[in-house]
């Protein structure tokens with residue numbers, strides 16, 4: 191579909207939703223009429239993925255860098271590092287400074303890790319309409335991870351739809367939005383109430399705030415988080431459940447995600463989380479892990495994520 195036609199359709203969709211904002215039906219946006227909560231296959235296994243790769247020969251081992259055997263990366267998940275907000279920020283500074291990464295690179299890997307973890311934990315059915323996934327993206331890089339994840343989820347057989355209430359003019363975010371639009375991923379102009387979300391979406395991705403969140407939630411996001419608290423549709427949080435204190439975790443009125451995909455390393459606020467928990471962000475060089483004394487799980491083979499719980 192040409193850009194102009196798809197833009198017109200998107201405008202129509204957003205307008206239609208605005209007009210129906212009282213007693214609204216999402217039929218216009220979701221004409222299939224199918225129950226969107228149906229049909230996710232049960233996870234095949236809750237165990238971490240097996241290695242499945244042949245052991246390297248002794249000669250190969252002798253030329254492997256120390257990286258694959260570095261003590262910072264361990265198969266034991268019980269003593270991994272949980273980061274403070276300051277540590278997470280400092281690691282980011284190093285990655286983008288001395289290590290020369292760009293935000294585009296890491297955000298792509300982060301968003302791909304999120305989509306991969308979702309595909310492992312909530313595999314799409316092979317013979318059914320693609321499951322609808324609501325992506326709630328915030329104004330910072332956490333929101334950018336959500337936009338990237340939406341694109342990969344579409345490739346993986348889901349039907350993502352994005353709520354992105356506070357957009358910035360930064361080129362990276364404009365580009366991510368455009369990429370989603372060109373993949374015919376819809377943007378919603380408002381967040382539907384919980385009952386509509388529950389009836390129309392199989393999953394919700396919380397990409398509002400990550401480790402850059404400073405409590406308390408400002409007024410512009412209070413209603414959004416209140417609505418999300420009422421979702422029965424399972425929520426997958428990116429890096430940090432939005433509204434949680436990065437270090438001390440949830441409070442009484444916090445969202446309760448079914449799953450969290452931590453990035454780089456889990457944050458301290460996740461220490462008592464008992465839901466499904468994956469780690470992604472396979473880009474930390476050994477020397478950086480050593481510098482911050484990070485204990486991280488080993489990613490087996492070609493895996494982009496590791497299941498922690």
Ligand SMILES: NC(=O)C1=CN([C@@H]2O[C@H](COP(=O)(O)OP(=O)(O)OC[C@H]3O[C@@H](n4cnc5c(N)ncnc54)[C@H](OP(=O)(O)O)[C@@H]3O)[C@@H](O)[C@H]2O)[C@H](O)CC1
Pocket residue numbers: 281282285296297300328329330331332333334335398399400401402403404405406407408411428429430453454455471
């Ligand atoms: N190294 C990695 O692992 C990578 C992680 N990535 C992801 O990036 C986020 C951190 O991104 P950052 O942009 O630093 O921060 P957030 O997206 O978490 O949040 C910042 C925005 O949120 C606004 N904010 C902060 N507090 C509040 C509040 N109380 N109420 C409302 N809004 C709030 C803040 O607004 P300002 O006006 O204060 O600027 C920002 O707009 C990390 O968690 C990962 O998900 C990268 O994608 C890749 C590398």
Ligand SMILES: [K+]
Pocket residue numbers: 332396397398399400427428429430431432
């Ligand atoms: K989040």
